[in-house]
Amino acid sequence: MEQAREVHEIRVAIIGGAGFMGKAHSFAWALAAVQSDAPRRIVKQVLVELDADAASNAAAALGWLESSTDWKSVIDRHDIDIVDIVTPPHTHAEIARYAIERGKHVLSEKPLANSSEDVKTLVAAAEASSVQTHVGFNYRQNAAVQLAKQIITEGRIGQPLQARFEYHQDAAFGAMGWRAHKATGGSGASSDIGSHIVDLANFLLGRVTKVSAVLQVLSLSEDDDHDVDDAGAFLAHFETGILGVFSFSQKAWGQNNHIRFEIDGTEGALGFDWNRRDELDVYVRSETGNAPRGFTTVHVDGDTPGTWFDLNGVGTGYLESSANQMIQLVAAITGGTANSPTFSEGAYVQRVIDAVWSSDESGSTWVEVAEE
Ligand code: SOE
Secondary structure, X not given: OOOOOOOOEEEEEEEOOOOHHHHHHHHHHHHHHHHOOOOOEEEEEEEEOXXXXXXXXXXXXXXXXXXXXXXXXXXXXXXXXXEEEOOOHHHHHHHHHHHHHOOOEEEEOOOOOOOHHHXXXXXXXXXXXXXXXXXXXXXXXXXHHHHHHHHHHOOOOOOEEEEEEEEEOOHHHOOOHHHHXXXXXXXXXXXXXXXXXXXXXHHHHOOEEEEEEXXXXXXXXXXXXXXXXXXXXXXXXXXXXXXXXXXXEOOOOOOOOEEEEEEEEOOEEEEEEHHHOOEEEEEEHHHHOOOOOOOEEEEOOOOOOOOOOOOOOOOOOHHHHHHHHHHHHHHHHHHOOOOOOOHHHHHHHHHHHHHHHHHHHOOOOOEEOOOO
């Protein structure tokens, strides 16, 4: 039921909120509501799920005021400002377009869609409107990643020459649910987790122009039924001339959501490891001298963008980085501040993944990333 609206509130509806990502976003919205200094109070208004019991149970457990089974009628409501989409990726485009056309701001989980056509029409709809859009590439919001960006931008490691990005998990040894098949929205490790490292590379170093890829479908038993890739790797050329090496797998034992990158520059180097996510390994030749020639481990502190406390060393995690994207989106809506990654950047990531798929299909030939 639509409620009388108070101008000092910004109301959110989450679509598909009963799963893992619904839980993560629900917690993150709660943190953002406390942490945001936007002039409007964030309200977790409605949680939508197709099944009525799942919807009301999840809404109660995760702190949403109402539940619904009808995403269209929720988006139609005048008191909803932001639509947060955490459904499987093949449904993102339809829901996001519906929301944009009704003037709603949209946060969509990644990947933005599973097809180039969908991302094209989505970006066109977003560009034709005045709404804010944001894609849930939360890892770039991590404080140590922000510090890496700062160091690169300041030129402290000089001109980047080569970069290696990795994302390894053991998730595909377990039940993959909808992720196992294309028909239910699955798009493989290449897209599910590969998209995260393509976004990190874009954030830190800019765009990739062409790729040469190989993907692996690893069926380990008769029960291991799926039609999407489990793992793969690709070489990439960036438009700045950097050589990139990307590796990803969801069948890698012992790898606990293991995102890593290393960036070699003319004057130094950086290294990041999500399992030590408050730290950055830094080597700046002019600051360290020639001896000892090794990395210094720097801890993020209260001044690093993305941290929340003045007290150094209390740490940040998955939920803080997720909440940072909500805080940024709300600040952009209420104060016109910068907001990134938008749908346009999400569409670029999808074009890189499309090029990875085409390259693998054509025997790892180099494939150009489409410009639009
Ligand atoms: C896959 O296992 C997954 O849940 C991704 O879909 C998320 O985006 C990632 O951050 C955690 O792992």
